Amino acid sequence: GGTGKTSLALSCAAELIDKYADGVWFVDLVPVTSADRLPIAVAEATGLILSSGTAEELGRLLDGRESLIVLDNCEHVIDEVADVVDALLEVSDPPTFLATSREPLELLDEQVIAVPPLATSELGSSPASELFIARAERVGATVSEGEFPAVASICDHLDGLPLAIELAAGQLTHMTVQELEQRLDQRFDLLTGAGRGRRQHRHASLEAVLTETWNQLPETEQTLLKMLAVFPGTFDLEAVEGLTAGSPVAVPTATLRGLVRKALVAATTDGDDSVYQLLETVKLFSRRAATDGEVAEYQDRHMGWLLSHIDSLSLEDQYTLMSFIDWYHRYYEDLRSATDHALACGQLDEAVRIVAAGGPAWYLFTDTRCLDGLTRIDGLLARDGLSSLDQARLRLAGALASMGARRADRLATDAALAVEYAEAAGDPVVLARAITVASWSTGLRDPDEALEMLDRAQRIALESGLLEIAGDAGAYGPVLLALAGRWNAAVTALEEQLAMGYAEDHLAHSTLLGLGGAIALLDRPDLSAMLMDEQMRAMREMDRPVPWNHFVIRAIQDATQGNHLAVAHELETARQRARRTGTDDGLPDLLVPIALAAFVDDDHERCAGLLGAVRAASRPTQNFGPTLIYHRLRREVGLPSQGTDLSDTAAIYAEGRDWLIASDAQSASAQ
Secondary structure, three states, X not given: OOOOHXXXXXXXXXXXXXXXXXXXXXXXOOOOOOOOHHHHHHHHHHOOOOOOOOHHHHHHHHOOOOOEEEEEOOHHHHHHHHHHHHHHOOOOOOOXXXXXXXXXXXXXXXXXXXXXXXXXXXXXXXXXXXXXXXXXXXXXXXXXXXXXXXXXXXXXXXXXXHHHHHHXXXXXXXXXXXXXXXXXXXXXXXXXXXXXXXXXXXXXXXXXXXXXXXXXXXXXXXXXXHHHOOOOOOEOHHHHHHHHOOOOOOOHHHHHHHHHHOOOEEEEEEOOEEEEEEOHHHHHHHHHHOOHHHHHHHHHHHHHHHHHHHHOOOHHHHHHEHHHHHHHHHOHHHHHHHHHHHHHOOOHHHHHHHHHOOHHHHHHOOOHHHHHHHHHHHHHHOOOOOOHHHHHHHHHHHHHHHHHOOOHHHHHHHXXXXXXHHHHHOOHHHHHHHHHHHHHHHHHHOHHHHHHHHHHHHHHHHHOOOHHHHHHHHHOHHHHHHHOOOHHHHHHHHHHHHHOOOOOOEHHHHHHHHHHHHHOOOOOHHHHHHHHHHHHHHHHHOOOOOOXXXXXXXXXXXXXXXXXXXXXXXXXXHHHHHHXXXXXXXXXXXXXXXXXXXXXXXXXXXXXXXXXXXXXXXXOOOOHHHHHHHHHHHHHHOOOOOOOOOOOHHHHHHHHHHHHXXXXXXXXXXX
């Protein structure tokens, strides 16, 4: 309720009134509670007199009349309305019916038009905001331009529901927009009207509308709504089935379909998958309707479903399967919520299992989730009762998250501690993986020592039959050889690793694609191009948000082909995406493709200047790809002379991007 179905029906009827010679008639079905009252209500509204009160008699009287009959508020007698309308349509020349309901009548010739909530926008201007402002003016309030963002936020939190927005705007008679925005968690107590008559009875408050809707739901749909309220955001069928397994909701997909039909659950598609979401207002109401015991049970179910998937995989698979990394990305907000629930209930082991499993996913994140991961890891490390294996896994997760967060110091420290705790725990999976990760920071100062660490990691893994962990360690051998300046050996090792034929779901396969293009860039450009193309394909198909550094990789690929304008475009896309994280601007990584473009153009002076800016930057490059290209270009052209001011990387990036655009224009004019 509250989406404006009645208002829309009345508006349509008013526009169509001239097209129906025998009139447009409005039938309010709120007072109708039984099937035998339906024909009488329609007859009374259309000015007809029934002697028998049956649908058949009404059909004969309406036959041949060119009328539009609006049946409003059908939901509480939906089956009865469907039967009567079906009978009325059996006559030779029936009238036209327009029905409003929270679910379809499911008649053969029915044409269903969904009435979604009003669109909202973070920018302020939207149908929802316009309704709020118009309603505010009706109660004598004025919304200033400076309050538009707050209005947009209010409308978004109220899910664009017209009734909720109108009731909210009505509160401006006694509070400001900002005060209203701050109190939306009290919406059911706050959003009440002061009208009279039927609207005051049925739509007097947001809570009254939702209560009426709730009371008309079957018990299974009420139960499922209370269960779905445990999801922090969107959810899919896999999540619903996992949450409801063994519950009274025997066929969750059928029950979910009913809630979608009633517009209580929003459904969209994401590729081949259906994605669902509770409106925030419906979620809050469903949580209020649940008892404390039910809330605890559903949160336990939610956590149990997530843990069952984690525990179904070995530690080796958790560290090496890309499908698990994608799963962790997909359900990240659910995993955060389950961790909070576990800690609130004193279930430390459950929280550790969830958080420790996130290390490989955080390694591939490039946004605020890396920092969120580090915060959660630190919170768990501060607790008593952790085993050596817990410490090892959490430290390893911290090292992996540090990579995405550009915390080189923490990467080295946590990786070393992970090795120490894994040795104490005697776990070969975590030990071999921790040694591999520890080799990354070691490789920047002593590549030969790092290569020895990789050899040790592989020996430990192979002695324990951990072929996937051994493969993951081996995939970084070419990287460390390149960092040591042994580029020919790095390319040879890369070809040997590619010949191993790792499955696409193996992390080693992704590592070789992601870094192989950089390793082979100058010595085997054909191999480099093939690996970069394959990486682009894999990224397009991955089941997680495209990170900003993906566009840096695309810029590198464009730079090798001399496509300066494409480089500039990809870099600016990368920068904008990085800025959305709130913690990064993409620098100094963005300088590397520009330096490569300059090198390909034989502009070695410009290339050296950009490399110098990368070296002078206050933080390291975000991953190995740009790092490897930086080291290779530095070997080829060197660094600029001392005394050059390279501290302002943002200005140097802007100048470099301008050069890309200008040089592309010059090339075009020359042609």
